[in-house]
Structure formats: C-alpha cells, structure tokens
Amino acid sequence: MIPSNGSLLILVPAYNEEGSVEQVVRSLHKTLPGTPVLVVDDGSWDATANIATQAGAEVLRLPHHLGLGGAVQTGYRFAFEHGFERVVRVDGDGQHNAADIAALLAAMDEGDYDLVAGSRFLAANDYPIEPLRRFGGLIFSWILYPILGQRITDPTSGFIAVNRRALEVFSRSFPLEYPEIEALVVLKRKAFRFREVPARMFPRTAGRSTINNSRAIYYMVRVLLGVFVNIIKFEPRFHGGARS
C-alpha cells in the first residue's frame, strides 16, 4: 500500500496497455525500488488493471474512460491528497526510460523548477521520430515561444515531473484532451517555472498512439484552441472541476 508520507510517486496513466504495462511497472520498481507506482487505469476493457496489480503497482481504476487528461489529473489529485511532494508521470506504453527519472528530479532540484519535462529532441534517440510528429513539434515550439517566453522542443512529451505547487494547481484544474501543452500555458499564467531535459525514448512496445496521421489536424487545431482559451480565460467557474 502507498505510504501517505512518501515524497515521490510515479504515476502511470494507462488505457488498454495490457501489452506493455507489466514491463513499465517492473522497470520502474527495478530502477526506483521502494518508490510507489500508481497506475491509473482509465476504464480499460482489457487486462491492464490486473496485470499492473500483479506486477506490483497500486491500481486506481476509473469507472469509465475519461481521456488522458482525466486519468492524469486523477493521479495528481491522489498524490496531492496523500501528501506527496513530487510526481513523475511515465506513460504506460513503454516509451519512457525509467533511468531518466533521476535526471528529471535532479533538474527540478537544481533550479527550483515546478515542472520538468523529458524531451526526446534534446537526446540522442535510437528510434526514428515520425516526420509528422517532428513537424508538429516544430510548429508548436514556434507558436509557444512568445507565449511561454522560452523554447520548448518537445511540447507533446508525457514524461513529466511536477512538484507539490504544480500538483496543487493541476489537482484542481487540468486539461482533458492532449493536456501537455495546455498544462504549460496554465503554469505560465501562474508564473511557475519549467524546463526540459534530454530523455531517451523507445518505440511503443504495444498498442497504438492516440495521435495518428488522421487525427493530427484535429490535434493541432484542438491544442491551439486550448492554448488560446487558456490565455484569455477567467478562473474556472466550477472549482471542483477538471476543466483547465
């Protein structure tokens, strides 16, 4: 069971990741023994929850599919309510390298950052990054520069460490769909500090990405609209809500 006085929690949002979640959890336990791993099962219809439990993770099952942002926010709420100081989010598809978590946390300590994200574009990666993703990353990086006041090379990275200050904000308010970029804008509005560090990433071990070629246009328009709304919006009208 997860100790309530723990300082670090590893959060793994997972939706139908039965093919990869076991390896992800075992790799996290091997790299960070004794650190609690919470898998938030986002209403999977496969054996994700059972496999994650057998692999030694704590599993929090959502009653139905909320989407990535809803699952991540559930984990943030859990961490905040249980008094964790830091959370590192690792995707359940096996793309992130558990060995790089130390680099994220070290960077956070170094500069008192509220959020540190792993960037595949700052590290030498063995696997080819799809041209569409690279192009999308460049576009977002260019658009976000004047908004964030700093260059973000991998705005869609889900390999993210946050401290308790950011946890407090995100547990109250977090974007639901494709949350990474909007989350940065939310933090910027609150004058929080964030940076990127190099992170090696692997090809998916199983399953398929939610952002495929046919959804790429929708993704870009949706994220840009979300960024725009986050710039102009008032504080959320529904204070207990999940909306950013």
Added chain:
Amino acid sequence: MERIRVAVIVFAVLLLLQIILAVRREHIRVEYSMAWFGATALLLALSLSQTALDWLSRVLGVNDAAFILLFVAGILFLFTFFRFSVQVSELKDHNIVLSQKVGLLEWEIKRQAAEIEQMKTQAREGNQESAKGA
C-alpha cells in the same frame, strides 16, 4: 410567402406538442424545456403576426418575409443549441469529478479492506499463540 408561413406554423405546433409530451413523460426536465418552449413560441408568434414580420423586415432591411422567418428560426435554434452545449459541458465537468471521486474512493475502500484483513490475520495468529501458551 403563405406556404412557408403555414409550413413554419405547422412545424412550430408539432414541435410544441412534442416538447409538451416529452415534459409530461419526463423525457426532458422542465428547466431544459424552457429554451425550446421560448424558441418555439417566438417562432409561432412571428409566423402568425404579419405586423411583427413586416416590422422585422423593415428593421433588418430585407423585403423577403420568408427569408426573415427562416433567419429568425435559425438564430433562435442556434442560441438554443449553444445553451445546451454549455449545459453539456457543465455536466461533463461534474461527471469527470464524480468519476475521479469514485476511483479514489474505491482505492481507499480496497486499502482499508486490506488493512482490516491484515488485522484479522494478526488477531487470529495472536489467538492461536495464546491458545498454545494456555
């Protein structure tokens, strides 16, 4: 012009009946039927009153009364749909929070059940040792 007015009147009356039936059978809550009642009643009033239609035509600078009727109908229903989008968004927000609470509470219940089970096991082991000692 007369045909389109008759068509709009028939449509509005049918819609009004449909709304009343839905409210009676509790297929739609009264507060959500208000927007539909308002939009339909306004459309009906406009299509029944030549004076109101002529006045609106003059205000908007359009001579085609049929166009005015359809334009007003379009605007009214657009507003109604927008209102429902706002309500659906609110419901989605509430639904997400509730789902997250359910997940968090289920985890807490499982944790407490495991703790109780552990306490029971410890108590059983303690009883067995006491029995052996006696």
